Amino acid sequence: MRVIAGSARRLSLKTVDSMDTRPTTxxxxxxxxxxxxxxxxxxxxxxxxxxxxxxGIEALSRGAKEAVFVDNSKEAVKCINYNLEFTKLKDKSFxxxxxxxxxxxxLEGRGKYFDIVFMxxxxxxxxxxxxxxxxxxxxxxxxxxxxxxxxxxRTDFSYxxxxxxxxxxxxxxxxxxxxxxxxxxx
Numbered sequence: 628m629r630v631i632a633g634s635a636r637r638l639s640l641k642t643v644d645s646m647d648t649r650p651t652t653x654x655x656x657x658x659x660x661x662x663x664x665x666x667x668x669x670x671x672x673x674x675x676x677x678x679x680x681x682x683g684i685e686a687l688s689r690g691a692k693e694a695v696f697v698d699n700s701k702e703a704v705k706c707i708n709y710n711l712e713f714t715k716l717k718d719k720s721f722x723x724x725x726x727x728x729x730x731x732x733x734l735e736g737r738g739k740y741f742d743i744v745f746m747x748x749x750x751x752x753x754x755x756x757x758x759x760x761x762x763x764x765x766x767x768x769x770x771x772x773x774x775x776x777x778x779x780x781r782t783d784f785s786y787x788x789x790x791x792x793x794x795x796x797x798x799x800x801x802x803x804x805x806x807x808x809x810x811x812x813x
Contacts, residue, residue: 628653628681634688640710642679643703655800656685659775662798662807663743666773667691670742673734673767675727675758680707682745687716695741696722697730727758734767741767747777750803756786759808763791768810776806 628640659682660667668690674683675697683694694716696707704724711717723730727746744762748754755776762768774792778784780803787794787808796807 628679634714634716640679640681640684641706641713642681643700643706655803655805656681658798658800659805660685660689662796662805663773663775664689666743671695671739673697673741673744675730675744675746676748676754677707677722678703678747680710680722682747683720684710684714684716686743687719688714691743692719694720695730695734696720697725697727699724699726727754728761731758731761731765731767735765737767739767740769741772744768744772744774745777746775750779750782755782756790759787759790759792763810770810770812772810774808774810776808778804778806780804 628642667686670686670691672683672686672691672694674680674694677683677696677698680696683696687694698704698707701724704722707722711720723733725733746755746758755778780799784794784806791811792808793811794806794808798805
């Protein structure tokens with residue numbers, strides 16, 4: 628896995644050696660960032676279930692002003708910190724070792740919201756729905772925050788409207804997909 632573009636272009640990233648993480652492939656990451664190209668510059672990014680930190684690091688490399696990484700694995704946090712040092716992007720980042728719901732709670736005291744939230748939870752555990760419920764009540768997002776969920780291709784998102792979100796795009800790959808949503812205005 629490597630950084631595709633920007634200040635850290637072509638640098639290889641260390642990945643977590645575990646069956647619990649699935650680093651987003653370079654091809655899918657490139658497609659995702661082609662979609663996001665107009666939203667990244669100067670954005671504040673939250674990378675939930677961050678794994679090796681590849682998505683947040685790509686965002687920083689492409690001009691995001693800051694990225695917060697949240698993962699509950701000690702090994703993942705160690706990997707993220709290594710990758711941030713290696714890419715020289717540590718000064719624009721903050722890493723939390725905790726689960727996604729706890730991370731959201733800890734970030735609420737910051738007094739600002741994120742422009743982009745990316746989450747890649749373990750597949751088929753309904754964690755994305757739990758996180759969306761928690762985010763809906765949180766001060767770290769607003770109706771302009773773009774939330775991107777990476778999920779197994781067959782994951783059902785029919786609940787989005789009921790949970791207070793509007794799906795704006797879906798990109799389907801061979802075995803997974805990205806679903807882009809925004810919070811409905813109150």
